[in-house]
Each structure stands twice: as C-alpha cells, then as structure tokens.
Amino acid sequence: MPHVSFAVASARAARFASLAAALAAVLFATSCARLSTLDSSGLWKVVGEQCVPNARDKGDPGPCTSVDFQKRYAVLKDINGRAQYLLIPTDRVTGIETPEILYGGSPEYWVGAWSAGRYVDARLKATLAPTQLGLEINSSQRRSQNQLHIHVDCMRNDIADALAPYRHDAPGTWRWTTLDGKRYRVTRVMSLADQGNPFRVVERDLGPKQSMAVQTILVTGAGADTARDGWLVVNSGLDVEGGTGTAEGLLDHSCALARAQ
DSSP states (O other), rough: OOOOHHHHHHHHHHHHHHHHHHHHHHHHHHHHHHHHHHHHHHHHIIIIIIIIHHHHHHHHOTSSSETTTTEEEEEEEOSSSSSEEEEEESOOOOOOOOOGGSSSSSSHHHHHHHHHHHHHHHHHTHHHHGGGEEEOOGGGGGOOSSSSSSEEEOOHHHHHHHTTTGHHHHHHHOOOEEETTTTEEEESOSSSSSSGGGGHHHHHOOTTOOOOOGGGEEEEEEEEEEHHEEEEEEEETSSSSHHHHHOOGGEEEOHHHHTTO
16 A cells, blocks of 8 residues: 555645535535525525524624624525625514514614615625615515515616606605506605605505505615615506516616626
C-alpha cells in the first residue's frame, strides 16, 4: 500500500469536509425550495419552524434574511427571481382573506415590506427609485402558499410608465385602467399604515358582493420621494369584469430596469 503523508491526508480530509459542507448547503436549499413549492404550508414551515427558533435561540434568522419579533414578520429571499424577497408574518396568517389583518393594532406588513426593499437594493448593488420598487400579494385562488406573503421586487418598466398618470391624483380617489389586458383600479395613499394600510384601503371600497379573498394588491411609489408623493395602491379582483386575482405579472423578477441603470 502506498504511503500517504500526514500533510497530504490532512489536505484531503479538509477538501472532503469542504465538499461535504457545500453539498449539505445545496441539499438544504433544495429541500427548502421543494418544501415551499410542493407543500402549501411550506413557507410557514420555513419561517415558523426554522427562522423563528433560529433567531430566538441562536441569534441567527437563517434561512431567512431577518426576523423582527416586535413587528411580527420575517423577510426571506425567494427561490425565484434575481432579487425577489418575501415578507412573511411570524404568526400563522393564511392570506389576504384573513379578517385579522384589517383590525386596528394588527401588524403593519406593508410598511415592513416597503422597508425590505433595501434587501432588493443590496442584491442588485443599485438603489431603486420608489417608482421602480413593487410590493404584491395574490388572491387566495392565485397563490401556492397558505401563509400570507408579500412579494418585494422590481417593477416592470412598462408598468411603471403606465402608472405615471396617477402619481398626482388626490389621495383616496380610485381610477380604473387596463394593465396587461386586465382591469385594475388605482388610488394614491400618503401612508402604508393605519387607514392607509392597503388591505384596509381596498376593503373599505369593495362592493357588498365582493370579497377580499379574490383580490390582488400591488403597491409602488407614487414619485421620487414617498414622504412627499406617497404610494400608488393598484387593485383588481376575480369578482370584477375583466379583472384578475394576481398582479405578480406586473413585477419583473429579472429586474431588467436595474441593468439599465
């Protein structure tokens, strides 16, 4: 048997350990992806069973990017998209149809989602303008996960341009438009919290036969300075003629606009 020096054996062992660690990381990421894709409770299992206990017990929110116990949400890098993140409650909240999200004192998820735009910027190594950042939630019929999650990602360039005429509308006034062949209504708000919370803004103006369960909401900046210009709330529903239960297609998961900067 050929003689193997201690140094060579140690080097081989180190390389093996490194490869094993890399493989474990890949398998972990793959298992999380598969969990979230095939299991409708997958996001909750990642947040509730991994991120929350890891942040609480170890001070490390992994696999999430962050966990905020006071504000009751976590931020997770989505497996899809160049820089897409998800804001996910640390409580068990099914989705847009959950009545509790409309109550006073409920967590301000949209404020948190807008703040999570900094992770998109960091991923892109660029600073998006408020009109280039979009937040979106799907209806109960157009989602794969039964845990509320708000998509945080780049806006499509053409959609940002299409929304430009609404950036100076009087707050609280809804106007109808067509985006990607679907009917949406648009209003401007000056806050994403309290009465400006998009969940409450949309619910207040639904008809008696309409339901939050079939609504989709998109939020983007109304101008260069949200403190001055506010945000646009874009809403459609499966209970509207020509409407839709998802606005996710108005986002650009490839973030082409960041490449153009």
